[in-house]
Amino acid sequence: MDIGSFAGLFLRVLIDKGFAAEGIEVDPDHIAIAGDHGVSLVKGDAFQLGEYFEHDVYDIVTCINFIDPDVFDVSEEKILQLCGQCKQALAPGGYFLVNPPDNMAFPRRKVLDMGFIRCEREEHYCFGVLKLKRHLILKKADGQQ
Ligand SMILES: C[S@@+](CC[C@H](N)C(=O)[O-])C[C@H]1O[C@@H](n2cnc3c(N)ncnc32)[C@H](O)[C@@H]1O
Numbered sequence: 001m002d003i004g005s006f007a008g009l010f011l012r013v014l015i016d017k018g019f020a021a022e023g024i025e026v027d028p029d030h031i032a033i034a035g036d037h038g039v040s041l042v043k044g045d046a047f048q049l050g051e052y053f054e055h056d057v058y059d060i061v062t063c064i065n066f067i068d069p070d071v072f073d074v075s076e077e078k079i080l081q082l083c084g085q086c087k088q089a090l091a092p093g094g095y096f097l098v099n100p101p102d103n104m105a106f107p108r109r110k111v112l113d114m115g116f117i118r119c120e121r122e123e124h125y126c127f128g129v130l131k132l133k134r135h136l137i138l139k140k141a142d143g144q145q
Helices: 009-016 028-036 046-051 076-089 108-113 121-125
Strands: 023-025 058-063 090-098 116-118 136-140
Touching (some): 023 028, 058 076, 076 090, 076 108, 108 116, 108 136
Antiparallel strands (some): 116 136
């Protein structure tokens, strides 16, 4: 599951690599371009993710270049809402990949307290298709909803 998929190019790569991948995007122009690349995006608001997608099923949720003041009116409340929605979509043990900008006060402790475990660096490479050096990789703890 990819959050804020723009024109679906990242999803195109994942699909071509054999992943069953889908994404959500709010801008109809971006969705149309994704369609031109053979990627069908769900039109919707990522902050209401649970209304569009099943809960507790996704192995990986990616939130790349999304937590950014240029994308939405960033506040701690909004970030926690988004992370909570992503956690809800994930299967227990699933991964949440997010790259808050370096200069942003990301509420890491509060996000971890939602029921995520921070992964060790070696796990950054287990997905094969991603260059993840600057990403925060969190794992939904077992037993979490
Ligand atoms: C900076 S782009 C990042 C695109 C892509 N993830 C990447 O790394 O190239 C942010 C995307 O999120 C979309 N977006 C913004 N707010 C959104 C929301 N509330 N729900 C879903 N998509 C949203 C924008 O339309 C845009 O396509």
